[in-house]
Amino acid sequence: xxxxxxxxxxxxxxxxxxxxxxxxxxxxxxxxxxxxxxxxxxxxxxxxxxxxxxxxxxxxxxxxxxxxxxxxxxxxxxxxxxxxxxxxxxxxxxxxxxxxxxxxxxxxxxxxxxxxxxxxxxxxxxxxxxxxxxxxxxxxxxxxxxxxxxxxxxxxxxxxxxxxxxxxxxxxxxxxxxxxxxxxxxxxxxxxxxxxxxxxxx
Amino acid sequence: xxxxxxxxxxxxxxxxxxxxxxxxxxxxxxxxxxxxxxxxxxxxxxxxxxxxxxxxxxxxxxxxxxxxxxxxxxxxxxxxxxxxxxxxxxxxxxxxxxxxxxxxxxxxxxxxxxxxxxxxxxxxxxxxxxxxxxxxxxxxxxxxxxxxxxxxxxxxxxxxxxxxxxxxxxxxxxxxxxxxxxxxxxxxxxxxxxxxxxxxxxxxxxxxxxxxxxxxxxxxxxxxxxxxxxxxxxxxxxxxxxxxxxxxxxxxxxxxxxxxxxxxxxxxxxxxxxxxxxxxxxxxxxxxxxxxxxxxxxxxxxxxxxxxxxxxxxxxxxxxxxxxxxxxxxxxxxxxxxxxxxxxxxxxxxxxxxxxxxxxxxxxxxxxxxxxxxxxxxxxxxxxxxxxxxxxxxxxxxxxxxxxxxxxxxxxxxxxxxxxxxxxxxxxxxxxxxxxxxxxxxxxxxxxxxxxxxxxxxxxxxxxxxxxxxxxxxxxxxxxxxxxxxxxxxxxxxxxxxxxxxxxxxxxxxxxxxxxxxxxxxxxxxxxxxxxxxxxxxxxxxxxxxx
Numbered sequence: 001x002x003x004x005x006x007x008x009x010x011x012x013x014x015x016x017x018x019x020x021x022x023x024x025x026x027x028x029x030x031x032x033x034x035x036x037x038x039x040x041x042x043x044x045x046x047x048x049x050x051x052x053x054x055x056x057x058x059x060x061x062x063x064x065x066x067x068x069x070x071x072x073x074x075x076x077x078x079x080x081x082x083x084x085x086x087x088x089x090x091x092x093x094x095x096x097x098x099x100x101x102x103x104x105x106x107x108x109x110x111x112x113x114x115x116x117x118x119x120x121x122x123x124x125x126x127x128x129x130x131x132x133x134x135x136x137x138x139x140x141x142x143x144x145x146x147x148x149x150x151x152x153x154x155x156x157x158x159x160x161x162x163x164x165x166x167x168x169x170x171x172x173x174x175x176x177x178x179x180x181x182x183x184x185x186x187x188x189x190x191x192x193x194x195x196x197x198x199x200x201x202x
Numbered sequence: 203x204x205x206x207x208x209x210x211x212x213x214x215x216x217x218x219x220x221x222x223x224x225x226x227x228x229x230x231x232x233x234x235x236x237x238x239x240x241x242x243x244x245x246x247x248x249x250x251x252x253x254x255x256x257x258x259x260x261x262x263x264x265x266x267x268x269x270x271x272x273x274x275x276x277x278x279x280x281x282x283x284x285x286x287x288x289x290x291x292x293x294x295x296x297x298x299x300x301x302x303x304x305x306x307x308x309x310x311x312x313x314x315x316x317x318x319x320x321x322x323x324x325x326x327x328x329x330x331x332x333x334x335x336x337x338x339x340x341x342x343x344x345x346x347x348x349x350x351x352x353x354x355x356x357x358x359x360x361x362x363x364x365x366x367x368x369x370x371x372x373x374x375x376x377x378x379x380x381x382x383x384x385x386x387x388x389x390x391x392x393x394x395x396x397x398x399x400x401x402x403x404x405x406x407x408x409x410x411x412x413x414x415x416x417x418x419x420x421x422x423x424x425x426x427x428x429x430x431x432x433x434x435x436x437x438x439x440x441x442x443x444x445x446x447x448x449x450x451x452x453x454x455x456x457x458x459x460x461x462x463x464x465x466x467x468x469x470x471x472x473x474x475x476x477x478x479x480x481x482x483x484x485x486x487x488x489x490x491x492x493x494x495x496x497x498x499x500x501x502x503x504x505x506x507x508x509x510x511x512x513x514x515x516x517x518x519x520x521x522x523x524x525x526x527x528x529x530x531x532x533x534x535x536x537x538x539x540x541x542x543x544x545x546x547x548x549x550x551x552x553x554x555x556x557x558x559x560x561x562x563x564x565x566x567x568x569x570x571x572x573x574x575x576x577x578x579x580x581x582x583x584x585x586x587x588x589x590x591x592x593x594x595x596x597x598x599x600x601x602x603x604x605x606x607x608x609x610x611x612x613x614x615x616x617x618x619x620x621x622x623x624x625x626x627x628x629x630x631x632x633x634x635x636x637x638x639x640x641x642x643x644x645x646x647x648x649x650x651x652x653x654x655x656x657x658x659x660x661x662x663x664x665x666x667x668x669x670x671x672x673x674x675x676x677x678x679x680x681x682x683x684x685x686x687x688x689x690x691x692x693x694x695x696x697x698x699x700x701x702x703x704x705x706x707x708x709x710x711x712x713x714x715x716x717x718x719x720x721x722x723x724x725x726x727x728x729x730x731x732x733x734x735x736x737x738x739x740x741x742x743x744x745x746x747x748x749x
Contacts, residue, residue: 021568022570034206034373038204038206038375043374043375044206044373044374044375045372045373045374046372046373046374047368047371047372047373048208048371048372048373049315049371050231050232050234050235050316050371050680055570055571055572055573055603055606056568056570056571056573057568057569057570057571058567058568070374071471071472071474071475072471072472072474072475072543072544073368073369073372073374073468073471074368074472074543074544075544076475076543076544076545076548076555076556077545077555077556077557077558078555078556078557078558079556079558080558089564089565089566090568092562092564092565093562093565095558095559095560095561095562096558096559096560096561097558098558098559099556099558100557113568113571114566114567114568114569115610116566117566118564118565118566119564122563122564123564126562126563126564130559
């Protein structure tokens with residue numbers, strides 16, 4: 001079955017930090033990735049934050065995927081392969097967890113609900129100074145695609161090419177399973193957003 | 203069959219599969235999802251498992267004990283501070299003992315993600331002298347729930363099940379077996395349940411006599427296991443073959459002997475993540491003393507890794523004596539406060555930290571805040587306006603979304619301590635001469651623990667103004683049913699609040715003038731006043747309008 005028997009023993013892992021502001025839909029991204037991981041027979045651990053922080057505060061989830069057993073529910077510092085963020089400053093919050101060759105995939109549009117939000121130019125400049133950053137105004141793109149609620153699926157599409165552990169079709173199929181109960185139109189709209197995100201290149 | 207489950211959901215499903223007949227709980231992060239899962243689960247519905255929210259943790263604990271009395275399996279769920287509320291019933295349930303299996307689940311919150319302290323519920327288990335289960339993984343949580351019920355029935359005692367936020371709110375795949383049948387209705391007999399002093403003394407002796415069986419269960423538990431290279435010590439080849447080596451105290455003096463690690467509950471995951479080998483995993487209490495001594499005999503020193511307070515570290519120090527080196531949170535090897543994580547555990551094991559990027563410069567804290575349009579906002583706007591007119595005014599707060607009124611932009615609150623303390627603290631401060639003493643409490647918190655305090659205030663004719671900010675739900679934990687909905691006026695009148703000093707208002711902008719007038723008038727009344735601003739929570743409103 002395997003051309004190279006050594007391949008079967010090669011461990012593959014992807015550690016993802018999902019972040020944003022409470023109510024932006026990061027947990028839906030986690031749900032889709034979780035579905036794809038389960039379908040692919042991967043190990044998964046996903047630590048979420050519930051409760052008080054969901055009221056407009058910063059929210060974050062550690063999502064770990066591996067072909068082998070995963071021990072810690074939390075990602076150690078410097079180990080994350082990807083930060084997927086619905087908000088640019090929130091992406092910056094977790095860079096101590098990002099590995100040296102890790103990628104940041106983020107919305108470029110600040111969500112300003114605090115009086116002391118830093119200068120937006122400075123936030124973007126600091127992001128741009130990091131290696132492997134893909135950012136886009138995902139909300140506008142989703143709106144133009146006629147699915148304003150699909151911004152998180154655009155972001156997932158953008159992240160897909162950094163997730164070597166999946167083929168994009170696997171994530172697409174997972175969107176189908178997760179949104180199936182809401183009808184074909186919703187599945188189609190979300191898949192379209194995912195595709196738009198996947199095609200984006202900086 | 204495998205299912206992707208939150209730790210809380212694995213616990214819930216584990217209980218359902220263990221033949222549960224009733225769950226009794228008050229919502230509290232990070233325990234809420236257990237009861238919510240049972241409320242929605244098809245098998246739980248088919249079996250008619252009782253699952254409605256209770257008024258507080260004490261009523262929950264007592265009702266569960268009653269179900270156990272009748273022979274059925276019952277589960278009580280709460281966040282750690284809920285243990286304080288139900289402590290009377292909890293501690294005494296160990297004295298009465300149980301009939302049907304009784305499991306008390308406490309979800310601790312180290313790092314206080316959503317709590318006012320990080321107390322460790324294992325102290326309660328020790329205090330009540332009952333077994334404690336502390337799973338490391340979602341799979342173990344599912345499996346252990348069945349074992350906890352079995353042990354509870356076998357030994358005739360309640361069992362404490364302790365988890366922390368990072369297990370409660372982390373998802374993983376869990377292998378599910380087949381569900382077992384529920385217990386038959388079989389009420390207890392005998393006088394052991396009547397804790398008059400003469401009977402209680404006998405019951406207490408009986409509880410003490412059960413201690414060796416609890417210890418034996420923990421000692422033999424597969425969840426308490428020595429792992430890795432510790433099975434043989436660094437320099438002595440005999441160890442691998444010779445059990446007696448455990449009694450050989452030479453090893454402990456050998457500097458080349460490995461470091462022994464005791465990893466409790468979720469700490470085990472971080473220890474494994476760091477690749478440590480010489481580990482005693484502890485997930486069932488009382489502590490397996492024999493295994494700890496075995497580890498100690500083969501190690502140069504011991505590091506205790508436990509999330510929460512240094513419960514085990516203290517016990518291990520006492521067990522091994524002053525000469526033996528035991529490290530942990532008390533010695534500063536691990537942080538004294540806050541939750542464990544893979545980084546602080548690796549550091550304690552002498553492993554260099556992972557290298558990420560330096561923390562960003564353009565970063566600001568983003569604290570949670572009241573939702574746009576939330577009725578509590580209007581209440582605080584009104585309160586702030588009126589309170590500014592009284593130089594001595596203090597507003598005593600309580601537990602819920604409205605505690606965010608302590609933060610900017612409102613900064614209204616002077617206190618927030620425990621469920622119900624707003625009313626009683628305002629009363630005590632008023633007794634001492636503070637004026638005006640204002641209490642603000644949510645609807646669910648009021649029925650949880652505010653009503654009794656209001657009765658005290660009425661009986662004392664205390665000069666306080668109580669605001670029951672009623673959003674028709676238990677909002678902070680995600681919108682669970684609130685026990686007192688539609689009953690608040692009747693409750694207040696029944697407790698003796700005078701009808702002319704009980705008011706219900708709608709907290710919306712056009713009513714601000716009238717509301718501030720009313721608050722002013724009631725502050726100036728020398729006695730107990732209750733104002734109930736009532737408007738549905740924005741979160742539940744959004745959900746209801748979707749349906």
